[in-house]
Amino acid sequence: xDSTNKGYTSINLGHGSGGLxxxxxxxxxxxxxxxxxxxxxxxxxxxxxxxxPIAVSTDSFVVSPxxxxxxxxxxxxxxxxxxxxxxxxxxxxxxxxSFIVEEGLSMTDFTTIVxxxxxxxxxxxxxxxxxxxxxxxxxxxxxxFINTTGFGEVHPKADIAASNIRSGDKIIVNGYLAQHxxxxxxxxxxxxxESTIVSDTTNxxxxxxxxxxxxxxxxxxxxxxxxxxxxxILSEIAEDTEKGIQLKETSLPIEKQVAAACExxxxxxxxxxxxxxxxxxxxxxxxxxxxxxxxKDSKGKYxxxxxxxxxxxxxxxxxxxxxxxxxxxxxxxxxxxxxIC
Amino acid sequence: xxxxxxxxxxxxxxxxLKLIAQTVTRPWQIMEICGGQTHSLVRNGILELLPExxxxxxxxxxxxxxTPLQLIDKAVALLEQNVIVCSFGDMVRxxxxxxxxxxxxxxxxxxxxxxxxxxxxxxxxxxxxxxxVFFAVGFETxxxxxxxxxxxxxxxxxxxxxxxxxxxxxxxxxxxxxxDKFCNINAFLGAGHVCAIMGxxxxxxxxxxxxxxxxxxxxxxxxxxxxxxMSVKQLEEGRYEVENQYARVVKEAGNPEAKKIIDTVxxxxxxxxxxxxxxxxxxxxxxxxxxxxxxxxxFGIQAMTAPENPDCIAGQILxxxxxxxxxxxxxxxxxxxxxxxxxxxxxxxxxxxxYHYSNNLISS
Numbered sequence: 001x002d003s004t005n006k007g008y009t010s011i012n013l014g015h016g017s018g019g020l021x022x023x024x025x026x027x028x029x030x031x032x033x034x035x036x037x038x039x040x041x042x043x044x045x046x047x048x049x050x051x052x053p054i055a056v057s058t059d060s061f062v063v064s065p066x067x068x069x070x071x072x073x074x075x076x077x078x079x080x081x082x083x084x085x086x087x088x089x090x091x092x093x094x095x096x097x098s099f100i101v102e103e104g105l106s107m108t109d110f111t112t113i114v115x116x117x118x119x120x121x122x123x124x125x126x127x128x129x130x131x132x133x134x135x136x137x138x139x140x141x142x143x144x145f146i147n148t149t150g151f152g153e154v155h156p157k158a159d160i161a162a163s164n165i166r167s168g169d170k171i172i173v174n175g176y177l178a179q180h181x182x183x184x185x186x187x188x189x190x191x192x193x194e195s196t197i198v199s200d201t202t203n204x205x206x207x208x209x210x211x212x213x214x215x216x217x218x219x220x221x222x223x224x225x226x227x228x229x230x231x232x233i234l235s236e237i238a239e240d241t242e243k244g245i246q247l248k249e250t251s252l253p254i255e256k257q258v259a260a261a262c263e264x265x266x267x268x269x270x271x272x273x274x275x276x277x278x279x280x281x282x283x284x285x286x287x288x289x290x291x292x293x294x295x296k297d298s299k300g301k302y303x304x305x306x307x308x309x310x311x312x313x314x315x316x317x318x319x320x321x322x323x324x325x326x327x328x329x330x331x332x333x334x335x336x337x338x339x340i341c
Numbered sequence: 342x343x344x345x346x347x348x349x350x351x352x353x354x355x356x357x358l359k360l361i362a363q364t365v366t367r368p369w370q371i372m373e374i375c376g377g378q379t380h381s382l383v384r385n386g387i388l389e390l391l392p393e394x395x396x397x398x399x400x401x402x403x404x405x406x407x408t409p410l411q412l413i414d415k416a417v418a419l420l421e422q423n424v425i426v427c428s429f430g431d432m433v434r435x436x437x438x439x440x441x442x443x444x445x446x447x448x449x450x451x452x453x454x455x456x457x458x459x460x461x462x463x464x465x466x467x468x469x470x471x472x473x474v475f476f477a478v479g480f481e482t483x484x485x486x487x488x489x490x491x492x493x494x495x496x497x498x499x500x501x502x503x504x505x506x507x508x509x510x511x512x513x514x515x516x517x518x519x520x521d522k523f524c525n526i527n528a529f530l531g532a533g534h535v536c537a538i539m540g541x542x543x544x545x546x547x548x549x550x551x552x553x554x555x556x557x558x559x560x561x562x563x564x565x566x567x568x569x570x571m572s573v574k575q576l577e578e579g580r581y582e583v584e585n586q587y588a589r590v591v592k593e594a595g596n597p598e599a600k601k602i603i604d605t606v607x608x609x610x611x612x613x614x615x616x617x618x619x620x621x622x623x624x625x626x627x628x629x630x631x632x633x634x635x636x637x638x639x640f641g642i643q644a645m646t647a648p649e650n651p652d653c654i655a656g657q658i659l660x661x662x663x664x665x666x667x668x669x670x671x672x673x674x675x676x677x678x679x680x681x682x683x684x685x686x687x688x689x690x691x692x693x694x695x696y697h698y699s700n701n702l703i704s705s
Contacts, residue, residue, distance in 0.1 A: 260342050265456070266430075323354040323562045325386020327698040333677045334443075337430035337454070 016135025055090030070198030089158030157216035181272035200276035348561030376403030398661035420450030540595025616655035653682035
């Protein structure tokens with residue numbers, strides 16, 4: 001794809017006018033890139049078939065900076081929604097794609113983002129079937145916002161619901177925590193610090209499918225702890241199920257550099273955002289098999305059991321600290337703010 | 342993490358907990374001064390591992406908690422005057438009389454959350470047509486960097502930089518607590534990082550005058566249990582000395598370079614403490630020679646005052662007279678999402694620490 005568009009080096013209001021400029025931008029950047037039978041109809045919407053129950057999820061992506069270590073807003077917009085659909089126990093098939101672009105975004109950046117969307121969609125096995133592009137005046141947006149909505153076929157063996165969780169169930173995560181949040185943080189204005197931490201943004205739909213193929217309804221719940229981190233998701237699960245959750249601090253998979261960066265910035269990795277992490281709550285009888293299957297997959301190499309469901313302290317997550325004490329892990333309130341000293 | 346994991350060791354911590362249990366023969370109340378210590382005690386679940394004779398009382402050493410309401414109102418007023426206000430993170434959510442800094446940002450204020458005042462100097466340099474104010478909050482620990490920012494502004498001839506000063510000092514606060522007729526503190530864990538700057542000399546007269554042990558202590562679990570053990574040992578042996586548990590960081594004379602920078606820019610003056618009122622000679626004010634960098638003078642906001650919420654018992658919490666869960670508002674009306682007073686806002690605040698981490702909530 002050309003990184004300029006009819007000589008334009010940046011997006012301007014005309015590209016969102018709905019007229020010829022919009023058409024040219026869509027032709028050069030969208031239709032050619034994502035060509036498939038649904039999109040090629042160039043209709044107002046798409047008509048498609050899905051077998052059986054459908055899982056739908058929508059998400060808007062507003063990350064800043066739009067390019068970060070390990071990825072950009074484009075692939076995030078695919079992975080985020082693909083993963084949300086997968087967490088419903090479904091196999092993502094189709095995705096919609098809407099841009100809100102602030103005028104002045106360079107055509108090169110737009111092109112890079114569109115290319116990343118294309119490869120992320122291909123790698124996740126989803127087709128972009130319809131979309132929208134709007135341009136807002138400078139100052140009315142923040143470079144680019146993306147909304148995606150994903151559709152998936154619910155896996156025939158899946159029975160994913162918080163109500164399936166039983167006391168004794170094991171809580172497993174697939175890999176290192178807090179990578180995405182700390183990668184973003186390391187590049188935020190005023191907070192820049194040198195590190196090699198990269199975002200963990202990736203699609204989780206295939207590893208989830210493998211789990212469902214192998215274990216079916218013994219997989220009780222799937223969640224991806226993005227904003228608010230692991231602590232917020234587990235607090236939600238505890239509250240919704242009125243069951244207790246026990247965590248062990250020493251079991252949490254946190255990469256050394258991330259742990260150190262959190263320490264320096266005074267942030268708790270349990271509350272930092274993830275993009276390639278999921279929590280799976282499973283029947284205790286299959287813990288070892290689940291871990292073995294996950295660890296064979298590159299996206300589950302560091303899979304670890306971090307805790308279990310209990311009848312004690314219903315509605316609360318309690319973590320055993322490294323020195324043997326206990327504390328409540330509460331949901332994140334507002335944004336996590338760095339401490340003074 | 343080298344130099345951190347060693348101080349989070351289960352076996353070593355257990356060892357000190359055993360020593361504490363073996364040494365203690367009667368109830369003692371020990372106050373940890375610093376909010377960072379409170380945070381670590383609750384976060385690591387140390388409180389419930391201590392024998393019941395040892396009660397920890399959470400002191401006033403949380404800068405966010407003791408910054409008076411009117412200072413927050415002043416910072417909000419500056420945002421409303423189109424000044425770029427720079428602040429440490431946990432200050433921005435503290436409610437002022439009408440709004441917090443974060444709320445002022447939401448309606449258009451230019452608020453920047455920074456880790457260092459030197460970043461604010463950079464912002465002032467890059468925005469010569471805007472006024473930039475750093476909200477200089479904190480104890481002796483943050484004073485050197487804040488003072489340094491003023492010296493840098495002066496050196497660079499930046500006339501668009503000023504600081505809104507709310508610096509408080511630990512020893513006068515300790516004296517204020519000890520003078521309170523309801524005071525029931527038997528020993529102090531001294532604030533390790535404050536002493537890293539100031540040294541130990543200010544604490545000898547306090548220990549002597551009030552016959553109270555002061556053990557300068559660090560922040561990791563092992564530091565805390567060792568500091569508590571040293572305090573209990575002194576109490577049981579009838580000693581009242583200044584001891585240094587945190588010797589790997591705190592030197593007898595502190596950090597002379599940092600102290601020199603503080604003394605160049607600041608002088609000791611009276612300061613209002615949220616919940617405690619005005620304590621004489623308890624904080625830093627800018628010296629006359631640096632008044633051009635005093636945001637209160639520069640923007641004419643010295644006279645602003647603000648009444649505290651009458652339902653908040655922050656003063657009694659900060660003095661250790663009451664525990665957060667003894668407040669009728671705690672966890673009901675007053676929560677981190679809707680704080681009545683500052684100790685519920687800051688992650689170092691005793692109320693927020695109790696709310697987030699304490700097992701006292703598990704049974705309730």
